[in-house]
Amino acid sequence: MVPDRRTVEVTVARACRAPSLHNSQPWHWVMSATELRLYSDPDRLLPATDGFGRQMVISCGAALNHLEYAFAAHHWRPLIERLPRSSNRQLLSTIGFAPAPNPTDFVARMAAAIERRRTERLPLDAPPAWRETLEQLVRITAGTGVDLEDLGERSRPALEEASRRMTGLRHDDPTYQAELRWWSGRGLFPDGVPEQARPSDRQQHAVHLSREFPPGRASTPDGSPSEDRSAILLLSTSADSRLDWLRSGEALSSVLLACTDRGLATCPVTHLTERASTRTMLRELSSGAGMPQVLIRVGASTRAPTPPTTPRRPLSEVLVRERPAPSNAHGE
Numbered sequence: 088m089v090p091d092r093r094t095v096e097v098t099v100a101r102a103c104r105a106p107s108l109h110n111s112q113p114w115h116w117v118m119s120a121t122e123l124r125l126y127s128d129p130d131r132l133l134p135a136t137d138g139f140g141r142q143m144v145i146s147c148g149a150a151l152n153h154l155e156y157a158f159a160a161h162h163w164r165p166l167i168e169r170l171p172r173s174s175n176r177q178l179l180s181t182i183g184f185a186p187a188p189n190p191t192d193f194v195a196r197m198a199a200a201i202e203r204r205r206t207e208r209l210p211l212d213a214p215p216a217w218r219e220t221l222e223q224l225v226r227i228t229a230g231t232g233v234d235l236e237d238l239g240e241r242s243r244p245a246l247e248e249a250s251r252r253m254t255g256l257r258h259d260d261p262t263y264q265a266e267l268r269w270w271s272g273r274g275l276f277p278d279g280v281p282e283q284a285r286p287s288d289r290q291q292h293a294v295h296l297s298r299e300f301p302p303g304r305a306s307t308p309d310g311s312p313s314e315d316r317s318a319i320l321l322l323s324t325s326a327d328s329r330l331d332w333l334r335s336g337e338a339l340s341s342v343l344l345a346c347t348d349r350g351l352a353t354c355p356v357t358h359l360t361e362r363a364s365t366r367t368m369l370r371e372l373s374s375g376a377g378m379p380q381v382l383i384r385v386g387a388s389t390r391a392p393t394p395p396t397t398p399r400r401p402l403s404e405v406l407v408r409e410r411p412a413p414s415n416a417h418g419e
């Protein structure tokens with residue numbers, strides 16, 4: 088039993104609202120007569136930033152988690168198999184279906200948050216009721232194989248210093264810079280990080296823990312705090328396999344949606360996970376011995392009204408229907 092065509096299209100479109108490295112949207116979906124399949128799209132790998140495809144798989148994991156909430160809101164329970172045996176290395180998941188009862192209030196709220204979530208790169212105020220939020224985020228990620236830790240204010244100076252050093256190193260890396268420019272400011276394309284989502288020159292440097300993008304048009308209203316007071320979360324895993332990456336993306340998605348549901352702004356931050364030295368530093372700052380996968384800034388946005396969401400590729404580019412194999416009329 089599978090959902091009808093319209094339900095598949097609506098839910099896959101919602102899954103594609105997931106965050107991805109530089110809005111590269113490195114996913115490809117195939118709907119067959121019996122199941123949906125999720126593949127990573129190697130044409131959308133960012134070699135200078137993400138040579139091993141770790142963040143490509145994390146991005147696909149985020150889309151898989153978005154898909155799960157979107158289907159649940161439509162009364163379907165996706166039966167997810169991760170990294171099924173296949174000769175195709177890009178196959179990340181097969182998804183079967185079972186009918187499901189009414190979504191719980193929590194699931195309905197997580198699904199509704201998909202359309203409201205966006206990455207906020209401007210300085211954030213400290214998140215209100217943080218202890219309660221953190222307890223919920225720890226509950227949501229428990230049992231997923233991904234550890235969530237609040238690195239706390241004590242880590243900020245070391246993180247900011249490492250971020251400054253990383254930004255300096257990247258200034259001297261023309262291949263990285265060319266890739267970043269390619270994925271920024273391509274106004275006519277439905278991918279990349281658009282101008283309205285990139286901080287202005289003045290505000291770029293107010294957030295010391297951030298990846299540097301070419302300056303854009305996003306800025307906070309005059310008079311709002313120019314210093315970033317966001318909480319800083321770290322997602323890490325015990326090993327560094329493709330399954331760990333996929334699971335990290337799923338956990339990232341759940342955390343971002345739960346924060347959005349609580350009215351909080353979020354920003355995934357990964358430049359410090361892209362070099363062995365800064366990854367080791369993150370590991371030492373954390374209380375566990377896991378492999379750091381993603382940092383997340385969480386706080387209260389000072390921007391009003393919120394900017395439009397970033398564009399996505401048309402569904403026809405990312406979702407295909409598999410034609411049933413023609414039956415053999417001669418029964419051979």
Ligand SMILES: Cc1cc2nc3c(=O)[nH]c(=O)nc-3n(C[C@H](O)[C@H](O)[C@H](O)COP(=O)(O)O)c2cc1C
Pocket residue numbers: 104105106107108109110111142143145146149204205206207208279280284297298354355356357358396397
């Ligand atoms: C694996 C991954 C890594 C990311 N790294 C960063 C980052 O280092 N800095 C940043 O500002 N945004 C980062 N993002 C956020 C993406 O740029 C963002 O999701 C994308 O541009 C789409 O925009 P949206 O999240 O507003 O829909 C990352 C997202 C993912 C999934």
